[in-house]
Amino acid sequence: MITMPEMAADTLGKLLAEDVRRLFGSSHHEHAERLDGIARIALECLGKSIACRQAAEG
Secondary structure: OOOHHHHHHHHHHHHHHHHHHHHHOHHHHHHHHHHHHHHHHHHHHHHHHHHHHHHHHO
């Protein structure tokens, strides 16, 4: 089952990658893919840390 942070991370990563491709063209395809992955990882980590904090507070 996919979580809300994962859905948000996936969507943001795709949007950022599309924008980079649109703005800079195919010559920056590799950068767009990296940005997609970085955005996903960052938001997933943020979502997990918030969930852990909420669980600890109880």
